[in-house]
Amino acid sequence: MFNLQDIIRPNVLKMKAYSSARDEFKGSASVFLDANENNLGSLAGEKYNRYPDPHQKKLKERIAEIKGVQPEQIFLGNGSDEAIDLLFRMVCRPGQDSMLHLPPTYGMYEVSANLNEVVMDAVQLTKDFQIPVEEVLLHVKPTTRIIFICSPNNPTGNLIEQESIEDILRAFNGLVVVDEAYIDFADALSCTTRLKEFPNLVVLQTFSKAWGMAGLRLGLAFASEEVISVLDKIKPPYNINEATQELALQALERQEALQDMIEEIVQERELLMHALPTMASVEHVYPSDANFILVKVKDANRMYNYLLDKGIVVRNRSSLPGCEGCLRISVGTLEENQKLLQAISEF
Ligand SMILES: Cc1ncc(COP(=O)(O)O)c(C=O)c1O
Structure with missing residues (x-):
């Protein structure tokens, strides 16, 4: 008890x-x-x-x-x-x-x-x-x-x-x-x-x-x-x-604005979830119920530094047991997500 x-x-x-x-x-x-x-x-x-x-x-x-x-x-x-x-x-x-x-x-x-x-x-x-x-x-x-x-x-x-x-x-x-x-x-x-x-x-x-x-x-x-x-x-x-x-x-008092924002983030998350697996450097995209996505890529450290060079900061989680090779990517605005996808597609 x-x-x-x-x-x-x-x-x-x-x-x-x-x-x-x-x-x-x-x-x-x-x-x-x-x-x-x-x-x-x-x-x-x-x-x-x-x-x-x-x-x-x-x-x-x-x-x-x-x-x-x-x-x-x-x-x-x-x-x-x-x-x-x-x-x-x-x-x-x-x-x-x-x-x-x-x-x-x-x-x-x-x-x-x-x-x-x-x-x-x-x-x-x-x-x-x-x-x-x-x-x-x-x-x-x-x-x-x-x-x-x-x-x-x-x-x-x-x-x-x-x-x-x-x-x-x-x-x-x-x-x-x-x-x-x-x-x-x-x-x-x-x-x-x-x-x-x-x-x-x-x-x-x-x-x-x-x-x-x-x-x-x-x-x-x-x-x-x-x-x-x-x-x-x-x-x-x-x-x-x-x-x-x-x-x-x-x-x-702004519950409606909150719901709108959540909807937009979830929609952007789903767009990323669909687009990322089509990229040659992406090995796996884990399902997400959050405002970020865990993505397994071919060379996480290189990809991380490459994105940094392009001015895009993601979280390198590849040293965590269970997340080997993975980057954690927060869902951004439409423009930010497009920039991210463009960069990854050119990797
Ligand atoms: C799972 C989890 N709990 C708690 C926190 C911290 O939240 P707060 O900003 O309220 O301290 C975070 C922040 O990233 C988180 O990911």
Whole structure:
């Protein structure tokens, strides 16, 4: 049976959250002399002299409506990378506890584990980049606290089978983090719809991809109220800045524009998926449910440098086990994609 209290680090259980000036005063006032702000104003623009809402109340309420969850089931981070780091700090005792990830996958799970001195176990995805569930469960140790599943997976682009995710959620008594950074480009239901069933489920999403807000740094974690309350307790008090909170609220009112953008990116992705296999230097194009495509080429390093010479930067993933010979190519604008295809055809 999963019991969050069994895996939270003892120091986290014991500690109290920082109580900010804005937490201690509730009500209305006209003179604020409680937070050592600059009351003369801001050089950056109106309002920015004040600390932002540490609980991001308005933003969470709006996200909750749109995503069909409760505001108490949402944690907002300075990018989802912050949520990844805080999850480690919440349940992994440095030097003792471990995590399990499924390479080839997103590199920050490993970086963040190393930073937090979390022991790392890895089970390679299968040839078609799915989860070998039995093998994963065999690798679970008494110290395993988190299993990371990235779906659609970066850098391979594919969705992970829902049944495998559920099998792991049922069999593992730690946190199962399903990273859905690219879910908006996939024809699939988000795991946020399963939060009630699985108290050990944490779903990560981000405003960096489909919403086009990578520069503002806003990531989301959806989980049980209990998990979220611990993340809130250990986060830096003002982790989401005022500009990001305001701009995200505005963006959330532009659902139609979001859908248009997603449609255009998916359409461009499909054009690339059809065109790339016809090129002599391309050996294989992996199916993609994301806004990028993993492409196996005849000579990845040479192709990478050749594209660089043409002013086109792609991601060389050829040194990752499971991605030998592969480049990861983000879907660009129509013009950018044509330029890319033209360059590859002339390679
Ligand atoms: C799978 C995955 N998760 C998370 C992130 C990080 O997102 P954020 O910009 O919200 O930190 C990325 C960024 O590339 C990603 O590929």
